[in-house]
Structures are given as structure tokens and as C-alpha cells.
Amino acid sequence: MAIKVGIPRALLYYRLYPLWKTFFNSLGIEVVVSGKTTKKLLKEGLKYAPDETCLSIKVAFGHVQDLMDKVDYLFLPRLVSLERGTYICPKFIGFPDMIRSAFDNLPPLIDTSFNLRKRPSNLFFPMYRIGRVFKKSFLTIHEAYKRALEEESKFLSSLRKGILLPEILYSWEQKRALRPSNPKGNLCIALVGHPYNLYDSFINLDIIKKLKDLGARVITPEMVEPLEIKKETDKIPQEVYWSLGREIVGASFYLLKSKSIDGLIHLGSFGCGPDSFLRELIADRARKHPEIAYLSLILDEHTGEAGVVTRLEAFIDLIERRKMAGRKSQVAGRHLQSDKRQAISH
Amino acid sequence: MDTYLGVDVGSISTNLAVIDEKKKVLAWEYLLTGGRPIEAVQRGLREMEKKLAKELKIKGVGSTGSARHLTGILVGADTVKSEIIAHAVGASQLIPEVKTVFEIGGQDSKIIIVRDGVVVDFAMNTICAAGTGSFLDHQAQRLGVLIEEFGDLALKAEAPTRIAGRCTVFAESDMIHKQQTGHTTENIVAGLCQALVRNYLNNVGKGKEILPPIVFQGGVAANKGMKAAFEEELGYEVIVPEYYHVMGAIGAAILAQETIVQTKKTRFKGFEVSEVDYKTRSFECTGCPNLCEVIEVLMDREVISRWGDRCGKWEVLEK
Missing domain, CATH: 3.30.420.40 (ATPase, nucleotide binding domain)
Structure with missing residues (x-):
């Protein structure tokens, strides 16, 4: 029977899954992913996770708990840095240790460190160490590594084409044709935030579906070209040193500037340190683009939808009524002007 | 007609x-x-x-x-x-040139920014009810003041007491301390209005472009002390429309x-x-680990609508 390695459906699963899965499968190892987040799974996570961590880490605890009795190894890599000059959030770095101290009877953890801050080309070394856990030869590991990179680049290029991540993962896993469902309408909303908040439909109360139901095409940070992101973040005087944070801020700035969107929603999770900074950076920039509506939502453990639904409905109404008024005023030959002279800021 | x-x-x-x-x-x-x-x-x-x-x-x-x-x-x-x-x-509709709407209700408060008759921005309070009417209600009870008399009392204040209004729990301990050290009820009441206004402007109104004409509506707009506190803080006239509560x-x-x-x-x-005899009832669906709380609306004992389920299986009514 093949060895089973468990990957929690949380955190950077939503970015690196094609890479990990291809790598393990090419080594002849079976990959087991935890189930989708549910109320019960979250409840388990809350029971075991340290109180002061963020919602996303608490969710990840629930996924580990869901997996631990079903697999031979748990794959919880210690993600320090995945690209030059930036870091992954410190809570990710300590994640394997938090898990060890919280649970008894864990299967062996594969907690290989990934630190590519100085040399991104070093990715092979941690992958090699993972391969050696299973006593595979250098050539076998190298072959698996190459295939994993190929799959990852295919995955990333589908994302850049504007297809939503859950659809890509579904078609990739099920080996089915991609059926992009993003509406083609003329309402376009950018939804920015950490991928594990954007794509965990339980945690975010299915916000992508809600937006699509309201007729909006949804743009996420992964769809923006990395070069454009870099151009924007290079202009910020203080370096944004979180990898995902950099992507979120850069993509937001680019989308605001490009005027290709009608609204921008920042989706943060409760207790996330980086989010509290990113939210302010993005809000500040959004104020300079009054023609684009901006909304900030914070996800919490509560499951009441009313608050989120009210804000989303109002947000979409705001955009549509504004478009309606814009058309009327164009007919009358007027332009929307906002009186900035007496602005007070609080 | x-x-x-x-x-x-x-x-x-x-x-x-x-x-x-x-x-x-x-x-x-x-x-x-x-x-x-x-x-x-x-x-x-x-x-x-x-x-x-x-x-x-x-x-x-x-x-x-x-x-x-x-x-x-x-x-x-x-x-x-x-x-x-x-x-x-x-x-x-009532004030066509309105640029800012303050709405403070019992459990939530919002600010709405309007330009040329179109909403351009809004914010609502977060889960905490500190910047809402229930804050005043609660403190009025503590002071033994009827909420209806609150506003008139606040207007009589000569030197409003400074009260920390960031959090209802702390505001209460601060208020008790001020009572014990001899501040008059009028001054405390006016201080509470100011605390709520500060809280509202710093939380809900944070970063918003507050320009006149400003319309203040919702249940709390009945409180004259609140209107006065807003005007003092902002330096603009704050309009409370005739039908502020509806x-x-x-x-x-x-x-x-x-x-x-x-x-x-x-x-x-x-x-x-x-x-018509309308009723609602709710149950916990045990179809999956999400344990959704499904709500049913019944008209004459017949289910006419359901919601609350994440998967949508209850939303469709079998005929």
C-alpha cells in the first residue's frame, strides 16, 4: 500500500497544492487532503489553537485534527520565505511547533524549512530533503521536482488568465475541462486578501458566489501580473516584507490605477497582524480613487451572515446606483464633482 | 390616489x-x-x-x-x-443637497457619504455596540434618567464631564468614578453624548469626508444633546429632519x-x-457537519420560505 501524506486544506494549500501534490505523487506517495472547512471542523480548531493566533491559523488546526488519524505523515513545511527579500507570516514559521504542542498521537511531521529569501533557486534543496524522508534516489527526486514545477507554472498561468482558483484546482484534481464561471457582465469587483480567506467558502460565507450572484465578475490578486505588482510595491517608501501582503497591496494599487474595476473589497481575518496594516494602506490609496468604491470586511468565527450580506448588498447597490447616475449626468453633460475644499479628516 | x-x-x-x-x-x-x-x-x-x-x-x-x-x-x-x-x-429626498448622513439606531450606527444624490461611500459599526443608542440607554438607566429626558438634561450642562467612551464597559466605570467625585448629572449626561460622538466619528466616521449639509437620523437623533455634541465637534450645523425616526x-x-x-x-x-397567521420556526440541519440553522416561515401552517442553509437544499420548497 502506498504511503499516505496528509496536506491540510488551509493556509498555503491555496497556492502550493499543485506543486506539493505533483511532487509527492511523482515519488509514488499518495496525498490525502483534509475535508472542506465546516462548522464542526472550525469548532475543533478553536479548541486546540492558541487563543491569540488569527482565525486562519485556528482553521488550519481544525484541518490538522481532521487529517491526523488518516495518514502516515503530516506535511507541515516550515515556510520561512518563498521569494527573494520577503517573509511568510511568522505564525506560519511556528505552525509545526504549535501543532506539536497542541496534539498528542500525531503521525510523524514533515516540517522541512523553506527559506528562499536569499536565493529563490534554492527551492530544490528542501524538496530534496523531503524526498530523502522516503529514501528516494537523487534522480527520482529531481524528476519529481521538475514535474512539480511544470504543474505549478501551468496552474499559475491559468490564474493569470482570470480564472478563479477553486475552479482551476477542481478541474486539475478531477481531470475535467475548465469551465470558467466568472460572469462576463460589466460589473467588475476586485476581491483582495490572503488566498486562504478568499477561497475558503465556509470562512468567507461564500463571498465569491454572493458576488457572482449579484452579477459581478470577480478579480483576485493572483490574476495580476507579478511585474505590475512589483512596479507598484517598489514605489512604496517602506518595504512590504510579507510575500502575500506585498502581492495584495501591489495588486490593489495596480487595479485601482488601471480603472478596470468598479469596486474593491479587502477581506481580512480577525487577529491577522499583516491584514491590519494592509487594510489601512489599501484604504488610504482607495481614497485617492473616489470613482472606485471600497469596502473592508473582517472575517470572524461567528457564522451570522446578516452583517456581511447587508454590507455586500449595499456595496453593489452603491456601485449600480452610481453607474445609473453617471449615465444620467452624462446625458445632461454634467460631471460628478466632489467638494474637497472643506474636507475634514478624522 | x-x-x-x-x-x-x-x-x-x-x-x-x-x-x-x-x-x-x-x-x-x-x-x-x-x-x-x-x-x-x-x-x-x-x-x-x-x-x-x-x-x-x-x-x-x-x-x-x-x-x-x-x-x-x-x-x-x-x-x-x-x-x-x-x-x-x-x-x-428631504434634503436634496445632503452630503453626509449620520444614522444611529439602537444596535448599529452608520455613516453614509452622498454626492450629487448618489451614495459614494458608507461604513457601519463593527460587532461592538459602543457607538450606538444602546450605549446611551444603558448609561441613562444607571443614572436613573429617562432616555426621553436625556437630551434636554444634556443641554443644561455648563461644563460637560469628560468620559472615556471607547468601550461601554470602561465608560461605565469612568462614569461611576465621576459621579463619586461630585460631577453633576447634567454634566455627566452631556459628557456621555460627547463620548458617543467622539466614538462614532473615530470608528464609523474614520477616514470619511464629512461635509455639510449633514443629516442626522435614526432613533438617537431625538436626543438634542447628541445633535449639540455633533455640532460642537464638527463646527457645522447638523440637520435633524422632521421624520428622522422613519x-x-x-x-x-x-x-x-x-x-x-x-x-x-x-x-x-x-x-x-x-x-394571516404567520409563524417562523428553526431547526438544525444534520445533513453535514456544518449544522446550519434553517429558518422556516409558515403561512397558515404551510411553509412559504426557508433560508439559513449554506448548500441551498432547504431553500427549494417541495410542492
Whole structure:
């Protein structure tokens, strides 16, 4: 029977899954992913996770708990840095240790460190160490590594084409044709935030579906070209040193500037340190683009939808009524002007 | 004469308003929801029917407020809109040049930024109720002051006491301390108004472009001390409209009128719905680990609507 390695459906699963899965499968190892987040799974996570961590880490605890009795190894890599000059959030770095101290009877953890801050080309070394856990030869590991990179680049290029991540993962896993469902309408909303908040439909109360139901095409940070992101973040005087944070801020700035969107929603999770900074950076920039509506939502453990639904409905109404008024005023030959002279800021 | 009905069912109060074709308010009704939105709507409809002349015809209905979806099903609303839009539309009707709307209700508060009659930005308070009416209500009880007298008392203050208003719990301990050291009730009451205004502007109003004309509506707008505290803090006149407490309902009625222009025919079930036996009940679905709380609305013991499930399997009603 093949060895089973468990990957929690949380955190950077939503970015690196094609890479990990291809790598393990090419080594002849079976990959087991935890189930989708549910109320019960979250409840388990809350029971075991340290109180002061963020919602996303608490969710990840629930996924580990869901997996631990079903697999031979748990794959919880210690993600320090995945690209030059930036870091992954410190809570990710300590994640394997938090898990060890919280649970008894864990299967062996594969907690290989990934630190590519100085040399991104070093990715092979941690992958090699993972391969050696299973006593595979250098050539076998190298072959698996190459295939994993190929799959990852295919995955990333589908994302850049504007297809939503859950659809890509579904078609990739099920080996089915991609059926992009993003509406083609003329309402376009950018939804920015950490991928594990954007794509965990339980945690975010299915916000992508809600937006699509309201007729909006949804743009996420992964769809923006990395070069454009870099151009924007290079202009910020203080370096944004979180990898995902950099992507979120850069993509937001680019989308605001490009005027290709009608609204921008920042989706943060409760207790996330980086989010509290990113939210302010993005809000500040959004104020300079009054023609684009901006909304900030914070996800919490509560499951009441009313608050989120009210804000989303109002947000979409705001955009549509504004478009309606814009058309009327164009007919009358007027332009929307906002009186900035007496602005007070609080 | 053709008229439009707006129903705003909030956590604390249920408001109804009827307007004519020219958007003039013909009648309004303000009652407490008391945690039973269906009964409140039915009571409101009964009272409203008594007030209206027989020849009036309801041509369209709009619902808003936190129970807007439930209300929409109950009365047969032509449009169901969030309270942000309803309040903004209501304020723009009465004061067409309005640029900022402050709305403070029992459990939530919002700021709406309007330019040229269009909402351009809004914010609502987060889960904490510190910047809302319940903060004042709670402190008034502690002071033994009737909430109705709160505003007049605040206006009598000579030197408002500074009270930390960031958090209701801390505000209370701060207030007790000030009472013990001899501050007068008037000054404390005025200080509470200022604390709430500071809290509102720093949380809900943070980063928003607050420009006059400013309209202040919602239940808390009845409090003259609050109006005075806002004016002092901002340096602008703050307008409390005549129908400050039913602005959401007026907005919903106007939205209904807009909708009817397109749909022509109303779905209004008539004032008779106030006599129909409506009930709600809820159950926990055990179909998957999500354990969704599903809510059912029953009309004469027949289920007419369900919601609350994430997968949508209960939303479809079997006939």
C-alpha cells in the first residue's frame, strides 16, 4: 500500500497544492487532503489553537485534527520565505511547533524549512530533503521536482488568465475541462486578501458566489501580473516584507490605477497582524480613487451572515446606483464633482 | 390616489411610511419590534390601514432593515434593499443637497457619504455596540434618567464631564468614578453624548469626508444633546429632519416607487396580511457537519420560505 501524506486544506494549500501534490505523487506517495472547512471542523480548531493566533491559523488546526488519524505523515513545511527579500507570516514559521504542542498521537511531521529569501533557486534543496524522508534516489527526486514545477507554472498561468482558483484546482484534481464561471457582465469587483480567506467558502460565507450572484465578475490578486505588482510595491517608501501582503497591496494599487474595476473589497481575518496594516494602506490609496468604491470586511468565527450580506448588498447597490447616475449626468453633460475644499479628516 | 409603502424592520423599532406620487409623506408609524418582527409588521400594517383614507391605493411596497428579507416575503415587497441605500435615498429626498448622513439606531450606527444624490461611500459599526443608542440607554438607566429626558438634561450642562467612551464597559466605570467625585448629572449626561460622538466619528466616521449639509437620523437623533455634541465637534450645523425616526421606511417607499416604474405591477399582498397567521420556526440541519440553522416561515401552517442553509437544499420548497 502506498504511503499516505496528509496536506491540510488551509493556509498555503491555496497556492502550493499543485506543486506539493505533483511532487509527492511523482515519488509514488499518495496525498490525502483534509475535508472542506465546516462548522464542526472550525469548532475543533478553536479548541486546540492558541487563543491569540488569527482565525486562519485556528482553521488550519481544525484541518490538522481532521487529517491526523488518516495518514502516515503530516506535511507541515516550515515556510520561512518563498521569494527573494520577503517573509511568510511568522505564525506560519511556528505552525509545526504549535501543532506539536497542541496534539498528542500525531503521525510523524514533515516540517522541512523553506527559506528562499536569499536565493529563490534554492527551492530544490528542501524538496530534496523531503524526498530523502522516503529514501528516494537523487534522480527520482529531481524528476519529481521538475514535474512539480511544470504543474505549478501551468496552474499559475491559468490564474493569470482570470480564472478563479477553486475552479482551476477542481478541474486539475478531477481531470475535467475548465469551465470558467466568472460572469462576463460589466460589473467588475476586485476581491483582495490572503488566498486562504478568499477561497475558503465556509470562512468567507461564500463571498465569491454572493458576488457572482449579484452579477459581478470577480478579480483576485493572483490574476495580476507579478511585474505590475512589483512596479507598484517598489514605489512604496517602506518595504512590504510579507510575500502575500506585498502581492495584495501591489495588486490593489495596480487595479485601482488601471480603472478596470468598479469596486474593491479587502477581506481580512480577525487577529491577522499583516491584514491590519494592509487594510489601512489599501484604504488610504482607495481614497485617492473616489470613482472606485471600497469596502473592508473582517472575517470572524461567528457564522451570522446578516452583517456581511447587508454590507455586500449595499456595496453593489452603491456601485449600480452610481453607474445609473453617471449615465444620467452624462446625458445632461454634467460631471460628478466632489467638494474637497472643506474636507475634514478624522 | 396612488401611494407607496415602505417598511423598515430594525432590531429595536419597526417603521412604516406611506408616500404619494410626489414623495410627500402621508402617514407614518413607529413601533417597537420587541424581538418579534412578524408581529410588529402586522401591527404596523393594522395601524397604518386605520390612518389611511379608503380611496388610497398602495401601488408599490419596499422593505428594508435587518429583517428586510423576512418582511419582503410577508408583505410581498416589490423591492428589498439594505438600510444603507434606504436611509440615503430618504435623506436625499428631504434634503436634496445632503452630503453626509449620520444614522444611529439602537444596535448599529452608520455613516453614509452622498454626492450629487448618489451614495459614494458608507461604513457601519463593527460587532461592538459602543457607538450606538444602546450605549446611551444603558448609561441613562444607571443614572436613573429617562432616555426621553436625556437630551434636554444634556443641554443644561455648563461644563460637560469628560468620559472615556471607547468601550461601554470602561465608560461605565469612568462614569461611576465621576459621579463619586461630585460631577453633576447634567454634566455627566452631556459628557456621555460627547463620548458617543467622539466614538462614532473615530470608528464609523474614520477616514470619511464629512461635509455639510449633514443629516442626522435614526432613533438617537431625538436626543438634542447628541445633535449639540455633533455640532460642537464638527463646527457645522447638523440637520435633524422632521421624520428622522422613519427615514429608512420613507427611503424604502421611494425605492418601491422607482421599482414600479419598471415592473408596473405590485406584489403587495394587501393589508389583509396583518390577519394571516404567520409563524417562523428553526431547526438544525444534520445533513453535514456544518449544522446550519434553517429558518422556516409558515403561512397558515404551510411553509412559504426557508433560508439559513449554506448548500441551498432547504431553500427549494417541495410542492
